[in-house]
Amino acid sequence: MTALQKTLKMISSMTEAELSDLRLYLSQIPEPVSAPSSKEIPVRASREVLGTKSHGSKCYRLEKTKCGKKNCKCVGGDLHGPYWYAYYRDNGKLKCEYIGRRFPLFHPAVVDIAEKLQKKAKKKQDRIAKLLEISGVLRLQSAELRDRLR
Numbered sequence: 001m002t003a004l005q006k007t008l009k010m011i012s013s014m015t016e017a018e019l020s021d022l023r024l025y026l027s028q029i030p031e032p033v034s035a036p037s038s039k040e041i042p043v044r045a046s047r048e049v050l051g052t053k054s055h056g057s058k059c060y061r062l063e064k065t066k067c068g069k070k071n072c073k074c075v076g077g078d079l080h081g082p083y084w085y086a087y088y089r090d091n092g093k094l095k096c097e098y099i100g101r102r103f104p105l106f107h108p109a110v111v112d113i114a115e116k117l118q119k120k121a122k123k124k125q126d127r128i129a130k131l132l133e134i135s136g137v138l139r140l141q142s143a144e145l146r147d148r149l150r
Contacts, residue, residue: 036059036087036088036089036094037054037059040094041059041061041087041094044065046065046066046068047063047064047065047066047079048063048064048065048079049061049062049063050062050063050064050082057088057089058086058087058088059086059087059088060084060085060086060087060099060103061084061085061087062081062082062083062084063081063082063083063084063085064079064080064081064082064083065079065080065081065083066079066080067080081101082101083098083099083100083101084098084099084100084101084102084103085097085098085099086099
């Protein structure tokens with residue numbers, strides 16, 4: 001029986017008072033916060049978006065930007081950057097946080113990707129080890145068969 005099946009069985013045997021308590025408890029759990037979609041984030045007139053990626057409750061954008069100085073190269077269209085920015089909602093208000101020129105390697109989005117890649121690599125290594133073991137056994141068996149046939 002799965003955990004879900006056990007939970008449903010337990011809920012079906014609860015009294016009205018217990019169900020009421022459960023509903024109250026569940027109503028107090030905050031909804032997960034999702035990252036604002038790239039469509040929700042307006043593109044400022046002084047910026048050019050080169051790429052986006054979402055992780056957790058933040059949307060990351062790689063942008064080029066104008067600095068606002070009158071005699072700067074960016075006035076002619078040669079924008080500064082690119083720079084990474086994180087967009088997220090704080091009490092319903094859209095916020096922007098400067099990350100920098102490079103996406104940090106220690107950042108949770110990068111760490112998550114690295115961990116997933118490590119898991120995939122480990123699975124592949126395990127498969128290769130198993131295949132090597134099987135091929136070794138098959139070699140021994142084929143050698144034994146050859147010896148018997150002689």
